[in-house]
Amino acid sequence: MNDQQPPRPPQGDRTPHPQNTPLPSERQRLHTAQHRWDTVHQDVVTTRIVRGIYYLGGALELLLALRFLLQFSGANRDNLFARFIYNLSGPFAAPFDGLFSPPTFGEGANIFDTNLLVAMVSYSILVLLAIRLIWVFRVDRR
Numbered sequence: 001m002n003d004q005q006p007p008r009p010p011q012g013d014r015t016p017h018p019q020n021t022p023l024p025s026e027r028q029r030l031h032t033a034q035h036r037w038d039t040v041h042q043d044v045v046t047t048r049i050v051r052g053i054y055y056l057g058g059a060l061e062l063l064l065a066l067r068f069l070l071q072f073s074g075a076n077r078d079n080l081f082a083r084f085i086y087n088l089s090g091p092f093a094a095p096f097d098g099l100f101s102p103p104t105f106g107e108g109a110n111i112f113d114t115n116l117l118v119a120m121v122s123y124s125i126l127v128l129l130a131i132r133l134i135w136v137f138r139v140d141r142r
Contacts, residue, residue: 046135061123
């Protein structure tokens with residue numbers, strides 16, 4: 001009787017066994033599946049970023065619209081809510097202050113602030129441009 005076992009390959013030898021080597025068609029299928037997963041993951045991340053920008057832009061538009069309505073209706077500036085809205089929206093309205101002289105009516109208490117309307121349109125355009133740039137510069141792996 002021969003007690004010798006067949007020789008084992010050295011530990012450093014990592015040659016795949018024929019039964020574990022994927023066939024070329026299987027390799028292609030695995031590559032395609034990984035590519036699809038990467039693309040879907042990237043689309044999910046990009047979509048979340050775009051939604052976040054839409055929400056922030058919408059919140060800013062709402063804030064500026066509230067400021068416009070308060071000014072248009074002649075709201076008391078000493079009121080806590082009105083003061084909160086004016087203080088919160090002030091930094092976003094400041095770049096457009098003095099662009100046009102807004103018409104007033106009702107003894108000067110009611111202001112039709114065209115500067116806020118220009119600000120709202122400008123911020124909307126900036127949001128749309130930012131979203132478009134995100135979609136354009138996204139790495140397309142398709």
